Amino acid sequence: MPYKKEATTGLLTFIVIILLFMSTFITDEGHVTIVKSFGEAKTQVNPGLHFKTPFVETTEEIEVRTRQNKEVMSSSTAEQMPVQVAVAVNWTVQRDSALDLYKEYGGLAQFENRILDPRLRSAVKAVIPKFEAEQLIQDRSTAIMQIEALLIEEMATFPIKVGDLQIENIALPPKYLASIETKQTEKNLAAAEEHKLARQKLEAQRDVNTAKAKAEGIDAVARAEANAIKVKGLAEAEAIQAKAKALRDNPLIIKLTEAQNWDGKLPTTIMGEGSMPIMDIRKQ
Template sequence: MEVEVNPKIKQVRPGKIISIVIAVLFIVVIGGNAFTSVEYGHVGLYKTFGKLNDNMLSPGIHFKIPFIQTVIQVNTQVTKAETDTSASSKDLQPVSTHVAVNYSVNKDSAYNLMNNIGGNFDGVIINPAIQEIVKEVTAKYPAEDLITRRDLVAGEISELLTKRLGKYDLVVNDINIVNFKFSDAFNQSIEAKQVAQQQALKAENDLRRVEIEAKQKIAQAQAEAESLRLKKQEVTPELVQLKQIEVQEKALEKWNGVLPSVTGGATPFVDIQSLTQK
């Protein structure tokens, strides 16, 4: 059975089909390049024939002229820059400092930053500024103070860096001195000093303990002497006589009424009369 073909379809030429396909592809390509999206935490800037436009784009989908405009995205989230710096302390000790700086781009000034500095602003502005300021600050402090007063040193670096980067619309959020590295000789001297301080502290504690124990013994002796003195004040002739009577009474209670026939010495005298007259 022969299928009849629509005459209109027979009239369509192959060249026309190719033209239609090309037109559809062109529309798809144009449509795909007519829109762009700005990621969250970024702002966008139009770039037309190499010229940057100060019209800032917020996160989302935006229209652009295909093949003529591009959109540059600027990260406005907090970013970390880490730098190693070699310098000398005030007492000429070599010191290597590892610094981590958290910074962000002021989104309202993203155009000025990109137009004047460019996308490589971290290598052009941030790292050199950190290097210079860390060297400047560490040169003000002796090596030991860099260790013991780290918060003060970090605060001074942060203050100077904030002023420097503020000129380029960069915001310093936080700065951390990750590590100070000194020479082996200096590390050994610090260790020896700490050992000496610990020994001195131990000796001081031992001396305090001995002093406290001595004071305790003196206080105990004074208390015993005072107790003995008070006891002596309590001893009166009447008390002595009373004690003698108590002793004689106890002896009389134990006596069976018979005097010993043989004695090896003087017979203890018991004043029976005084007992019977009570």
């Protein structure tokens, strides 16, 4: 009997532990959990530890972080050239609407397969034929914006948010790619030549400007020197005129000038007046 009692107690303890384990669940960060009662979705709970009724309630997690879907599809360009396009789109389930999404579509995988992917393919096939192959390669961003705008419009009524969209790859026939590369190389060479010519023109203009500035500098110096000579000449002329006027107005200035210039020696001869001979007054 004691062994039977211990076995029963152990069994009951095990059952209680199992029931406790079945009564709790944890919702991971970045997810919400849909709680179902006999298979019917009833409520959703946020990350953390939660309780449920064993054998009655079951749970299923829904990711509410950003997800990415990729599609590779065939289409054609505006000139009817076959093209294969690889597109990726980021999208997020609106946290508060996860229960509605689950009730309506049964989960993320079903929503992607039934709703998102078909509309993504449709948007890509609606936009790509508007572009010629060369334009599609060189102006990929415009095609991306148009596809993204169309997809956002198509998904506006669903409980998700469409994020960034990217065209990851554009596969065209190899011969056409080679012709595009050749054309691009020619454009690059032409652009390089134009740049070279523009640079040469700029350098020539710079030399002209330098020569012009140098000539203007020389001309300015010459003008300054000529003006200085002119000013000096005018000053000297004015001085001569002033001196002549002073001599006219005062004859004694002449005597004064002679006196200032006399070297202190008496003349050695005196010229007589009339018939008087010239006398030598030097000492014998």
